[in-house]
Amino acid sequence: MAEEKLKLELVTPYKIILNEEVDEITATGSQGEFGLLPGHAPFLSSLKIGELSYKQHGVFYHLALNWGYVEVKDDDVTVLVQTAEKADEIDVDRAKSALDRAEDALKKLTAEDKQFKVYEAALERAIIRLQVAGKSVRK
Amino acid sequence: MPNLKSIKKRIGSVKNTGQITKAMKMVSAAKLRKAQDNVVAARPYAEKLSEVLYRLADSVEPGISPLLGKRERNSDRVLLVVVTSDRGLCGGFNAYICKTADKFLKENKNKYSEIKIMTIGRKGYDFLKNRYEVWKSYSNIQSNLNYDTAAALGQEIISGYIDEHYDEVHILYNEFKSVMSQVVTLTQMLPIIPETVSEEDTVVAHTEYIYEPGQAALVSELLPKHIEVQIFRILLESVAGEHGARMTAMDSASKNATEMIGRLTLAYNRARQAAITTELMEIISGAESIKG
Numbered sequence: 142m143a144e145e146k147l148k149l150e151l152v153t154p155y156k157i158i159l160n161e162e163v164d165e166i167t168a169t170g171s172q173g174e175f176g177l178l179p180g181h182a183p184f185l186s187s188l189k190i191g192e193l194s195y196k197q198h199g200v201f202y203h204l205a206l207n208w209g210y211v212e213v214k215d216d217d218v219t220v221l222v223q224t225a226e227k228a229d230e231i232d233v234d235r236a237k238s239a240l241d242r243a244e245d246a247l248k249k250l251t252a253e254d255k256q257f258k259v260y261e262a263a264l265e266r267a268i269i270r271l272q273v274a275g276k277s278v279r280k
Numbered sequence: 281m282p283n284l285k286s287i288k289k290r291i292g293s294v295k296n297t298g299q300i301t302k303a304m305k306m307v308s309a310a311k312l313r314k315a316q317d318n319v320v321a322a323r324p325y326a327e328k329l330s331e332v333l334y335r336l337a338d339s340v341e342p343g344i345s346p347l348l349g350k351r352e353r354n355s356d357r358v359l360l361v362v363v364t365s366d367r368g369l370c371g372g373f374n375a376y377i378c379k380t381a382d383k384f385l386k387e388n389k390n391k392y393s394e395i396k397i398m399t400i401g402r403k404g405y406d407f408l409k410n411r412y413e414v415w416k417s418y419s420n421i422q423s424n425l426n427y428d429t430a431a432a433l434g435q436e437i438i439s440g441y442i443d444e445h446y447d448e449v450h451i452l453y454n455e456f457k458s459v460m461s462q463v464v465t466l467t468q469m470l471p472i473i474p475e476t477v478s479e480e481d482t483v484v485a486h487t488e489y490i491y492e493p494g495q496a497a498l499v500s501e502l503l504p505k506h507i508e509v510q511i512f513r514i515l516l517e518s519v520a521g522e523h524g525a526r527m528t529a530m531d532s533a534s535k536n537a538t539e540m541i542g543r544l545t546l547a548y549n550r551a552r553q554a555a556i557t558t559e560l561m562e563i564i565s566g567a568e569s570i571k572g
Contacts, residue, residue, distance in 0.1 A: 152328060154427045154512055156321045172492050185332070186492035187501050210502070212332055214489075221328055223427065 145179035149195055151220045158225050165196040166218060168211060177213060184213040188222065190265045192273050203228040205273040207266065231274040240267035284555065287548040291541060298537030304369065305530035312459065312523035319456060319516045326513045333506050336499050345500045346442055347507070348472050357394040359446040360384065361437070361469070363453035363514060364404035365522040366419050371529035373454060373522055374403040376464050381452055384466065385412060396446055400433070400515070422519050427512055434508035441470050453514045454521040460528055462521035469510065472503060
Protein backbone atom coordinates (compact mmCIF):
# COMPACT_ATOMS: atom_id res chain seq x y z
CA MET A 142 0.00 0.00 0.00
CA ALA A 143 1.38 3.38 -1.01
CA GLU A 144 1.93 5.51 2.02
CA GLU A 145 -0.47 8.41 2.27
CA LYS A 146 0.90 11.80 3.22
CA LEU A 147 -0.52 15.12 4.24
CA LYS A 148 0.66 18.21 2.43
CA LEU A 149 1.21 20.84 5.09
CA GLU A 150 1.41 24.48 4.12
CA LEU A 151 1.99 27.03 6.86
CA VAL A 152 1.62 30.65 5.86
CA THR A 153 2.08 33.92 7.77
CA PRO A 154 1.70 37.48 6.45
CA TYR A 155 5.48 37.71 6.19
CA LYS A 156 6.36 34.44 4.48
CA ILE A 157 5.57 30.82 3.85
CA ILE A 158 7.06 28.99 6.80
CA LEU A 159 6.48 25.40 5.82
CA ASN A 160 5.53 23.59 2.67
CA GLU A 161 6.18 19.93 3.26
CA GLU A 162 4.82 16.43 3.16
CA VAL A 163 4.11 15.12 6.62
CA ASP A 164 2.61 12.02 8.21
CA GLU A 165 0.62 13.48 11.05
CA ILE A 166 -0.38 16.84 12.52
CA THR A 167 -1.56 17.85 15.97
CA ALA A 168 -2.82 21.36 16.71
CA THR A 169 -4.77 23.33 19.29
CA GLY A 170 -8.13 24.36 17.90
CA SER A 171 -10.54 26.76 19.51
CA GLN A 172 -12.49 23.74 20.78
CA GLY A 173 -9.49 21.80 21.97
CA GLU A 174 -6.62 19.82 20.59
CA PHE A 175 -7.13 17.75 17.49
CA GLY A 176 -5.08 15.44 15.33
CA LEU A 177 -5.02 15.12 11.58
CA LEU A 178 -4.11 12.03 9.62
CA PRO A 179 -4.19 11.41 5.88
CA GLY A 180 -7.70 10.87 4.56
CA HIS A 181 -9.30 13.36 6.93
CA ALA A 182 -12.70 14.78 5.95
CA PRO A 183 -12.81 18.41 4.77
CA PHE A 184 -12.37 20.45 7.89
CA LEU A 185 -12.13 24.09 8.84
CA SER A 186 -11.26 25.29 12.30
CA SER A 187 -9.87 28.33 13.99
CA LEU A 188 -6.78 27.94 16.12
CA LYS A 189 -5.99 29.31 19.51
CA ILE A 190 -2.64 30.52 20.67
CA GLY A 191 -1.02 27.18 21.00
CA GLU A 192 1.23 24.50 19.73
CA LEU A 193 1.32 22.75 16.42
CA SER A 194 3.36 19.63 15.95
CA TYR A 195 3.82 17.48 12.93
CA LYS A 196 5.52 14.17 12.33
CA GLN A 197 7.84 13.74 9.42
CA HIS A 198 9.88 10.57 8.85
CA GLY A 199 9.18 9.50 12.39
CA VAL A 200 10.41 12.73 13.97
CA PHE A 201 8.14 15.22 15.69
CA TYR A 202 8.60 18.92 15.03
CA HIS A 203 6.98 21.61 17.14
CA LEU A 204 5.92 25.17 16.44
CA ALA A 205 4.40 27.93 18.56
CA LEU A 206 1.45 29.58 16.85
CA ASN A 207 -0.41 32.79 17.36
CA TRP A 208 -3.98 33.25 16.17
CA GLY A 209 -4.90 31.48 12.97
CA TYR A 210 -6.97 28.80 11.39
CA VAL A 211 -6.54 25.52 9.57
CA GLU A 212 -8.21 24.17 6.49
CA VAL A 213 -8.10 20.54 5.42
CA LYS A 214 -9.19 19.36 2.01
CA ASP A 215 -8.11 16.29 0.06
CA ASP A 216 -5.06 15.85 2.28
CA ASP A 217 -4.00 19.45 1.65
CA VAL A 218 -3.60 21.16 4.98
CA THR A 219 -3.40 24.94 4.90
CA VAL A 220 -2.55 26.69 8.12
CA LEU A 221 -2.85 30.48 8.17
CA VAL A 222 -1.38 32.10 11.25
CA GLN A 223 -0.28 35.50 12.35
CA THR A 224 3.04 34.30 13.68
CA ALA A 225 4.70 30.92 13.84
CA GLU A 226 8.00 30.06 15.42
CA LYS A 227 9.86 26.82 15.07
CA ALA A 228 10.97 25.32 18.34
CA ASP A 229 14.66 25.86 17.67
CA GLU A 230 14.09 29.47 16.60
CA ILE A 231 12.51 30.57 19.85
CA ASP A 232 14.49 32.95 21.98
CA VAL A 233 13.98 31.45 25.42
CA ASP A 234 15.34 34.43 27.32
CA ARG A 235 13.03 36.79 25.53
CA ALA A 236 10.04 34.57 26.13
CA LYS A 237 10.95 34.34 29.80
CA SER A 238 11.19 38.09 30.21
CA ALA A 239 7.91 38.49 28.32
CA LEU A 240 6.36 36.01 30.72
CA ASP A 241 7.58 37.96 33.73
CA ARG A 242 6.41 41.24 32.26
CA ALA A 243 2.95 39.91 31.52
CA GLU A 244 2.67 38.34 34.97
CA ASP A 245 3.64 41.58 36.68
CA ALA A 246 1.18 43.56 34.62
CA LEU A 247 -1.62 41.11 35.27
CA LYS A 248 -1.13 41.33 39.00
CA LYS A 249 -1.82 45.05 38.91
CA LEU A 250 -4.85 44.85 36.67
CA THR A 251 -8.36 43.61 37.20
CA ALA A 252 -10.37 41.61 34.69
CA GLU A 253 -12.35 44.71 33.70
CA ASP A 254 -9.34 46.60 32.41
CA LYS A 255 -8.92 46.92 28.69
CA GLN A 256 -5.29 45.99 28.96
CA PHE A 257 -6.07 42.81 30.83
CA LYS A 258 -6.87 40.79 27.75
CA VAL A 259 -3.80 42.07 25.96
CA TYR A 260 -1.52 40.92 28.74
CA GLU A 261 -3.43 37.70 29.16
CA ALA A 262 -2.76 36.88 25.52
CA ALA A 263 0.88 37.90 25.93
CA LEU A 264 1.16 35.58 28.91
CA GLU A 265 -0.39 32.74 26.97
CA ARG A 266 1.98 33.28 24.07
CA ALA A 267 4.99 33.33 26.37
CA ILE A 268 3.91 30.12 28.09
CA ILE A 269 3.40 28.34 24.78
CA ARG A 270 6.74 29.57 23.49
CA LEU A 271 8.57 28.22 26.49
CA GLN A 272 6.66 24.95 26.31
CA VAL A 273 7.53 24.50 22.64
CA ALA A 274 11.11 25.58 23.11
CA GLY A 275 11.54 22.93 25.78
CA LYS A 276 10.50 20.24 23.30
CA SER A 277 13.09 21.12 20.72
CA VAL A 278 15.79 19.48 22.79
CA ARG A 279 14.34 15.99 22.71
CA LYS A 280 13.06 15.90 19.21
CA MET B 281 25.78 87.84 -21.89
CA PRO B 282 26.01 86.03 -18.55
CA ASN B 283 29.48 86.29 -17.14
CA LEU B 284 31.80 83.36 -16.71
CA LYS B 285 31.70 83.29 -12.98
CA SER B 286 27.90 83.00 -12.70
CA ILE B 287 27.79 80.17 -15.23
CA LYS B 288 30.46 78.30 -13.37
CA LYS B 289 28.53 78.68 -10.15
CA ARG B 290 25.39 77.40 -11.81
CA ILE B 291 27.20 74.31 -13.12
CA GLY B 292 28.44 73.63 -9.62
CA SER B 293 24.98 73.78 -8.09
CA VAL B 294 23.40 71.61 -10.77
CA LYS B 295 26.14 69.07 -10.24
CA ASN B 296 25.37 68.98 -6.54
CA THR B 297 21.68 68.52 -7.13
CA GLY B 298 22.42 65.75 -9.59
CA GLN B 299 24.51 64.00 -7.00
CA ILE B 300 21.69 64.16 -4.47
CA THR B 301 19.06 62.87 -6.88
CA LYS B 302 21.36 60.08 -7.94
CA ALA B 303 21.92 59.03 -4.35
CA MET B 304 18.20 59.15 -3.64
CA LYS B 305 17.58 56.97 -6.64
CA MET B 306 20.01 54.38 -5.35
CA VAL B 307 18.43 54.41 -1.90
CA SER B 308 14.94 54.08 -3.36
CA ALA B 309 16.04 51.20 -5.55
CA ALA B 310 17.31 49.32 -2.52
CA LYS B 311 14.20 50.09 -0.49
CA LEU B 312 11.99 49.17 -3.40
CA ARG B 313 13.46 45.70 -3.63
CA LYS B 314 12.75 45.12 0.04
CA ALA B 315 9.22 46.49 -0.22
CA GLN B 316 8.57 44.38 -3.28
CA ASP B 317 9.69 41.25 -1.47
CA ASN B 318 7.31 42.08 1.35
CA VAL B 319 4.40 42.49 -1.04
CA VAL B 320 5.15 39.15 -2.65
CA ALA B 321 5.53 37.47 0.74
CA ALA B 322 2.21 38.80 2.01
CA ARG B 323 0.31 37.73 -1.06
CA PRO B 324 -0.21 34.01 -0.36
CA TYR B 325 -1.63 34.74 3.08
CA ALA B 326 -4.08 37.33 1.79
CA GLU B 327 -5.12 35.14 -1.11
CA LYS B 328 -5.66 32.04 0.99
CA LEU B 329 -7.66 33.97 3.54
CA SER B 330 -10.03 35.56 1.04
CA GLU B 331 -10.38 32.23 -0.75
CA VAL B 332 -11.64 30.54 2.39
CA LEU B 333 -13.66 33.54 3.42
CA TYR B 334 -15.58 33.86 0.19
CA ARG B 335 -16.34 30.18 0.16
CA LEU B 336 -17.66 30.49 3.68
CA ALA B 337 -19.54 33.73 3.19
CA ASP B 338 -21.23 32.30 0.16
CA SER B 339 -22.96 29.62 2.18
CA VAL B 340 -24.03 31.62 5.22
CA GLU B 341 -26.88 34.01 5.82
CA PRO B 342 -25.89 37.62 5.08
CA GLY B 343 -27.12 38.82 8.44
CA ILE B 344 -24.69 36.63 10.29
CA SER B 345 -22.09 39.32 10.86
CA PRO B 346 -22.45 43.09 11.00
CA LEU B 347 -19.54 43.40 8.61
CA LEU B 348 -21.25 41.43 5.89
CA GLY B 349 -23.85 42.84 3.52
CA LYS B 350 -25.35 46.29 3.24
CA ARG B 351 -26.93 47.96 6.22
CA GLU B 352 -30.69 48.05 6.22
CA ARG B 353 -31.21 51.58 7.41
CA ASN B 354 -30.37 54.63 5.36
CA SER B 355 -26.68 54.03 4.96
CA ASP B 356 -25.23 57.25 3.74
CA ARG B 357 -22.36 58.15 5.99
CA VAL B 358 -19.01 57.26 4.53
CA LEU B 359 -15.47 56.94 5.74
CA LEU B 360 -12.82 57.63 3.14
CA VAL B 361 -9.38 56.29 3.95
CA VAL B 362 -6.65 58.01 1.97
CA VAL B 363 -3.27 56.31 1.82
CA THR B 364 -0.30 58.45 0.81
CA SER B 365 3.37 58.52 1.64
CA ASP B 366 5.01 60.46 4.45
CA ARG B 367 7.63 62.06 2.29
CA GLY B 368 7.65 63.92 -0.97
CA LEU B 369 9.99 63.90 -3.94
CA CYS B 370 8.29 60.96 -5.54
CA GLY B 371 6.78 62.45 -8.67
CA GLY B 372 3.03 62.37 -9.02
CA PHE B 373 2.59 59.61 -6.47
CA ASN B 374 0.80 61.69 -3.85
CA ALA B 375 -0.61 64.30 -6.20
CA TYR B 376 -2.74 61.73 -8.02
CA ILE B 377 -4.15 60.36 -4.81
CA CYS B 378 -4.95 63.83 -3.49
CA LYS B 379 -6.58 64.81 -6.74
CA THR B 380 -8.72 61.69 -6.77
CA ALA B 381 -9.69 62.18 -3.13
CA ASP B 382 -10.65 65.77 -3.87
CA LYS B 383 -12.72 64.65 -6.83
CA PHE B 384 -14.42 61.93 -4.82
CA LEU B 385 -15.32 64.37 -2.06
CA LYS B 386 -16.68 66.95 -4.48
CA GLU B 387 -18.68 64.51 -6.55
CA ASN B 388 -20.23 62.66 -3.66
CA LYS B 389 -21.01 65.66 -1.52
CA ASN B 390 -24.69 65.37 -2.27
CA LYS B 391 -24.86 61.61 -2.44
CA TYR B 392 -23.87 61.01 1.16
CA SER B 393 -24.98 62.93 4.20
CA GLU B 394 -21.54 62.85 5.71
CA ILE B 395 -18.06 61.95 4.57
CA LYS B 396 -15.42 61.38 7.18
CA ILE B 397 -11.79 61.41 6.19
CA MET B 398 -8.99 59.31 7.57
CA THR B 399 -5.51 59.87 6.23
CA ILE B 400 -2.58 57.53 6.42
CA GLY B 401 0.67 59.29 5.55
CA ARG B 402 1.66 62.90 6.08
CA LYS B 403 1.34 64.11 2.51
CA GLY B 404 -2.35 63.31 2.23
CA TYR B 405 -3.04 65.02 5.52
CA ASP B 406 -1.13 68.15 4.49
CA PHE B 407 -3.19 68.38 1.34
CA LEU B 408 -6.61 67.65 2.79
CA LYS B 409 -6.42 69.52 6.08
CA ASN B 410 -6.71 72.89 4.42
CA ARG B 411 -9.66 71.92 2.28
CA TYR B 412 -11.71 69.57 4.40
CA GLU B 413 -12.08 68.47 7.94
CA VAL B 414 -9.88 65.47 8.58
CA TRP B 415 -11.36 63.08 11.11
CA LYS B 416 -8.26 61.10 11.94
CA SER B 417 -4.76 61.03 10.61
CA TYR B 418 -1.81 58.72 10.98
CA SER B 419 1.73 59.21 9.83
CA ASN B 420 5.14 57.65 10.23
CA ILE B 421 3.79 54.13 10.17
CA GLN B 422 4.94 53.20 6.70
CA SER B 423 8.66 53.58 7.23
CA ASN B 424 8.59 50.67 9.65
CA LEU B 425 5.52 48.76 8.70
CA ASN B 426 4.57 45.55 10.45
CA TYR B 427 1.47 43.45 10.70
CA ASP B 428 0.57 44.62 14.18
CA THR B 429 0.30 48.27 13.14
CA ALA B 430 -1.91 47.32 10.24
CA ALA B 431 -4.02 45.12 12.51
CA ALA B 432 -4.51 47.94 15.01
CA LEU B 433 -5.58 50.23 12.20
CA GLY B 434 -8.00 47.61 10.92
CA GLN B 435 -9.45 47.18 14.39
CA GLU B 436 -10.01 50.90 14.66
CA ILE B 437 -11.82 51.08 11.34
CA ILE B 438 -13.96 48.09 12.25
CA SER B 439 -14.91 49.39 15.69
CA GLY B 440 -15.92 52.73 14.18
CA TYR B 441 -18.08 50.85 11.74
CA ILE B 442 -19.70 48.69 14.38
CA ASP B 443 -20.35 51.72 16.60
CA GLU B 444 -22.11 53.21 13.58
CA HIS B 445 -19.96 56.26 13.12
CA TYR B 446 -20.21 55.49 9.40
CA ASP B 447 -22.00 52.98 7.19
CA GLU B 448 -19.50 52.44 4.42
CA VAL B 449 -15.73 52.44 4.23
CA HIS B 450 -13.88 53.23 1.05
CA ILE B 451 -10.15 53.19 0.71
CA LEU B 452 -8.05 55.10 -1.76
CA TYR B 453 -4.50 53.98 -2.40
CA ASN B 454 -1.80 53.41 -4.99
CA GLU B 455 -1.68 49.87 -6.19
CA PHE B 456 1.76 48.65 -7.11
CA LYS B 457 1.66 47.41 -10.69
CA SER B 458 5.29 47.75 -11.62
CA VAL B 459 8.23 49.97 -10.81
CA MET B 460 7.13 52.42 -13.44
CA SER B 461 3.41 52.45 -12.82
CA GLN B 462 1.20 52.78 -9.79
CA VAL B 463 -2.52 52.73 -10.25
CA VAL B 464 -4.77 54.86 -8.07
CA THR B 465 -7.39 52.47 -6.76
CA LEU B 466 -10.61 53.16 -4.90
CA THR B 467 -12.31 50.15 -3.35
CA GLN B 468 -15.06 49.54 -0.89
CA MET B 469 -13.76 47.86 2.19
CA LEU B 470 -16.86 47.66 4.36
CA PRO B 471 -19.44 46.25 4.31
CA ILE B 472 -17.89 43.20 2.70
CA ILE B 473 -19.80 42.14 -0.34
CA PRO B 474 -19.10 38.51 -1.21
CA GLU B 475 -17.73 38.27 -4.72
CA THR B 476 -19.90 36.46 -7.19
CA VAL B 477 -18.59 32.97 -7.27
CA SER B 478 -17.18 31.84 -10.56
CA GLU B 479 -17.92 28.50 -12.24
CA GLU B 480 -14.77 26.94 -10.95
CA ASP B 481 -15.45 27.94 -7.38
CA THR B 482 -18.94 26.53 -7.30
CA VAL B 483 -17.52 23.06 -7.60
CA VAL B 484 -15.33 23.70 -4.59
CA ALA B 485 -18.19 25.24 -2.65
CA HIS B 486 -20.08 21.97 -2.82
CA THR B 487 -17.59 20.23 -0.59
CA GLU B 488 -19.13 19.70 2.82
CA TYR B 489 -16.83 20.92 5.53
CA ILE B 490 -16.75 20.14 9.18
CA TYR B 491 -16.72 23.51 10.88
CA GLU B 492 -15.26 24.10 14.25
CA PRO B 493 -16.58 26.14 16.09
CA GLY B 494 -19.68 26.45 13.88
CA GLN B 495 -19.88 28.27 10.61
CA ALA B 496 -21.24 31.52 11.99
CA ALA B 497 -18.60 31.84 14.68
CA LEU B 498 -15.88 31.16 12.14
CA VAL B 499 -17.17 33.78 9.74
CA SER B 500 -17.36 36.44 12.40
CA GLU B 501 -13.85 35.59 13.49
CA LEU B 502 -12.42 35.59 9.99
CA LEU B 503 -14.02 38.79 8.71
CA PRO B 504 -12.09 41.21 10.94
CA LYS B 505 -8.91 39.32 10.08
CA HIS B 506 -9.72 39.78 6.45
CA ILE B 507 -9.94 43.54 6.91
CA GLU B 508 -6.64 43.59 8.79
CA VAL B 509 -4.91 41.61 6.11
CA GLN B 510 -6.35 43.84 3.43
CA ILE B 511 -5.04 46.94 5.14
CA PHE B 512 -1.66 45.31 5.61
CA ARG B 513 -1.52 44.45 1.93
CA ILE B 514 -2.66 47.93 0.88
CA LEU B 515 -0.03 49.59 3.02
CA LEU B 516 2.67 47.31 1.65
CA GLU B 517 1.58 48.07 -1.89
CA SER B 518 1.58 51.76 -1.18
CA VAL B 519 5.09 51.63 0.28
CA ALA B 520 6.39 49.67 -2.69
CA GLY B 521 4.65 52.11 -5.03
CA GLU B 522 6.16 55.08 -3.24
CA HIS B 523 9.69 53.79 -3.65
CA GLY B 524 9.02 52.89 -7.25
CA ALA B 525 7.65 56.34 -7.98
CA ARG B 526 10.54 58.00 -6.21
CA MET B 527 13.07 55.94 -8.08
CA THR B 528 11.55 56.88 -11.43
CA ALA B 529 11.25 60.52 -10.47
CA MET B 530 14.84 60.69 -9.26
CA ASP B 531 16.07 58.88 -12.33
CA SER B 532 14.56 61.47 -14.62
CA ALA B 533 15.79 64.26 -12.36
CA SER B 534 19.34 62.90 -12.61
CA LYS B 535 18.99 62.70 -16.37
CA ASN B 536 17.79 66.30 -16.52
CA ALA B 537 20.72 67.39 -14.38
CA THR B 538 23.22 65.73 -16.72
CA GLU B 539 21.58 67.37 -19.70
CA MET B 540 21.60 70.74 -18.03
CA ILE B 541 25.26 70.44 -17.10
CA GLY B 542 25.99 69.74 -20.78
CA ARG B 543 24.13 72.83 -21.90
CA LEU B 544 25.69 75.03 -19.27
CA THR B 545 29.19 73.78 -20.10
CA LEU B 546 28.58 74.68 -23.72
CA ALA B 547 27.43 78.16 -22.73
CA TYR B 548 30.45 78.50 -20.45
CA ASN B 549 32.90 77.56 -23.20
CA ARG B 550 31.25 79.91 -25.63
CA ALA B 551 31.46 82.77 -23.17
CA ARG B 552 35.11 81.94 -22.49
CA GLN B 553 35.94 81.89 -26.18
CA ALA B 554 34.10 85.16 -26.73
CA ALA B 555 36.09 86.73 -23.93
CA ILE B 556 39.37 85.53 -25.46
CA THR B 557 38.37 86.85 -28.87
CA THR B 558 37.53 90.25 -27.46
CA GLU B 559 40.81 90.37 -25.63
CA LEU B 560 42.75 89.46 -28.78
CA MET B 561 40.89 92.09 -30.76
CA GLU B 562 41.84 94.70 -28.22
CA ILE B 563 45.53 93.77 -28.29
CA ILE B 564 45.67 93.67 -32.08
CA SER B 565 43.88 96.95 -32.54
CA GLY B 566 46.14 98.49 -29.88
CA ALA B 567 49.24 97.29 -31.73
CA GLU B 568 47.86 98.49 -35.04
CA SER B 569 47.32 101.99 -33.72
CA ILE B 570 50.89 102.20 -32.36
CA LYS B 571 52.27 101.05 -35.74
CA GLY B 572 50.17 103.54 -37.64
